Amino acid sequence: MANDTSLLGQVKQKLIDSKRKWADEGRLLTGKAGLKGRDRLPPGQHEVKNWPVLDLGVQPKIDLWDWQLKVDGLVDAPASFTFQDLLALPQSEDVSDIHCVTAWSRYDNHWVGVRTRDLIARVRPKPDARFVMCHAYDGYTTNLRFEHFAAEDALLAHSWEGKPITREHGGPVRMVIPRWYFWKSAKWIKRIEFTAKDRPGFWENRGYHNQGDPWTEQRYSRD
Numbered sequence: 001m002a003n004d005t006s007l008l009g010q011v012k013q014k015l016i017d018s019k020r021k022w023a024d025e026g027r028l029l030t031g032k033a034g035l036k037g038r039d040r041l042p043p044g045q046h047e048v049k050n051w052p053v054l055d056l057g058v059q060p061k062i063d064l065w066d067w068q069l070k071v072d073g074l075v076d077a078p079a080s081f082t083f084q085d086l087l088a089l090p091q092s093e094d095v096s097d098i099h100c101v102t103a104w105s106r107y108d109n110h111w112v113g114v115r116t117r118d119l120i121a122r123v124r125p126k127p128d129a130r131f132v133m134c135h136a137y138d139g140y141t142t143n144l145r146f147e148h149f150a151a152e153d154a155l156l157a158h159s160w161e162g163k164p165i166t167r168e169h170g171g172p173v174r175m176v177i178p179r180w181y182f183w184k185s186a187k188w189i190k191r192i193e194f195t196a197k198d199r200p201g202f203w204e205n206r207g208y209h210n211q212g213d214p215w216t217e218q219r220y221s222r223d
């Protein structure tokens with residue numbers, strides 16, 4: 001893919017290589033899976049109070065009024081949304097914890113945005129749309145099962161702690177899919193594609209688990 005190659009030319013190849021190496025080596029696996037419900041901190045994670053920035057070395061600058069989201073694939077009503085269109089959809093709030101596969105967790109993040117469920121109601125996916133691919137402005141992709149994308153706490157978020165999400169954290173609009181490792185939450189969301197077949201996204205192609213449940217430590221694909 002020409003696109004992927006030019007993206008890779010720009011990114012911090014070293015960072016990617018080292019994360020990939022971690023995946024190969026199974027770094028950070030504690031073997032203490034299965035604590036769900038008993039503890040707020042998933043196995044192998046530590047709490048941070050700051051909010052680390054993780055990206056591929058590119059932070060696309062998207063003016064609020066230039067931002068556009070395309071929603072297509074297996075849907076009855078494909079649509080394009082501007083920021084204004086997004087604000088015209090029902091707005092919801094959610095408070096959730098972030099769990100990054102690089103072992104940090106950040107509690108109680110207040111998000112405002114549009115529930116994926118409200119987006120789904122608008123575009124009406126077809127019955128065979130069992131998977132979702134999220135595409136971002138930096139070329140990043142990540143895949144989800146339909147039911148995970150449609151979780152009640154999943155948002156297209158534009159605000160964090162009462163303020164617009166900053167560019168470094170994926171503003172103007174990013175996905176927030178709280179029940180999975182944070183790599184499943186695409187920043188700078190550009191396109192949401194509903195598909196019949198599952199395809200791996202950026203990290204899923206580079207050694208990360210296809211799903212990414214922090215409670216069972218679905219960090220890497222060999223787990």
Ligand SMILES: Nc1nc2c(c(=O)[nH]1)N[C@H]1C(S)=C(S)[C@@H](COP(=O)(O)O)O[C@H]1N2
Nearest residue numbers: 053054055056136140169182183185186187
């Ligand atoms: N578009 C895009 N989204 C992305 C990424 C990325 O590189 N590009 N990195 C993912 C990873 S690995 C993590 S941990 C989180 C980091 O989000 P943050 O920088 O706001 O903490 O974004 C996820 N979404």
Ligand SMILES: [Mo]
Nearest residue numbers: 100101102183
């Ligand atoms: Mo991550």
